Amino acid sequence: MSEINWGxxxxxxxxxxxxxxxxxxxxxxxxxxKMNPSVVDDYIDLLDASDLELFRWLHQTxxxxxxxxxxxxxxxxxxxxxxxxxxxx
Numbered sequence: 001m002s003e004i005n006w007g008x009x010x011x012x013x014x015x016x017x018x019x020x021x022x023x024x025x026x027x028x029x030x031x032x033x034k035m036n037p038s039v040v041d042d043y044i045d046l047l048d049a050s051d052l053e054l055f056r057w058l059h060q061t062x063x064x065x066x067x068x069x070x071x072x073x074x075x076x077x078x079x080x081x082x083x084x085x086x087x088x089x
Contacts, residue, residue, distance in 0.1 A: 004040055006033070012047045020051060023058055023080045031079040042072045 009032070013024040032043055046054070046069050056062035057073045064070040 004037070009044065015051050015054065017051050017055060020054055020058065023076060026083055027076050027079050042068055045069065046072045
């Protein structure tokens with residue numbers, strides 16, 4: 001990825017489902033900018049999933065369909081655990 005369009009990434013992260021927004025928006029604002037571009041690419045790939053898939057994966061009631069997505073979901077969950085209760089969305 002040549003130049004990261006943070007506005008577009010944040011817009012696509014707003015899913016309209018509070019449970020997802022509480023996990024994804026702080027991740028995009030706080031954690032993702034500190035990560036290398038390949039992780040940003042993995043996150044962009046994850047955003048292609050449906051809201052229902054993301055909800056199930058992030059709440060661990062289903063397993064992502066690729067190892068790349070599983071790794072990204074694990075990263076988001078780990079980052080979210082450090083903020084649980086302080087999301088501010």
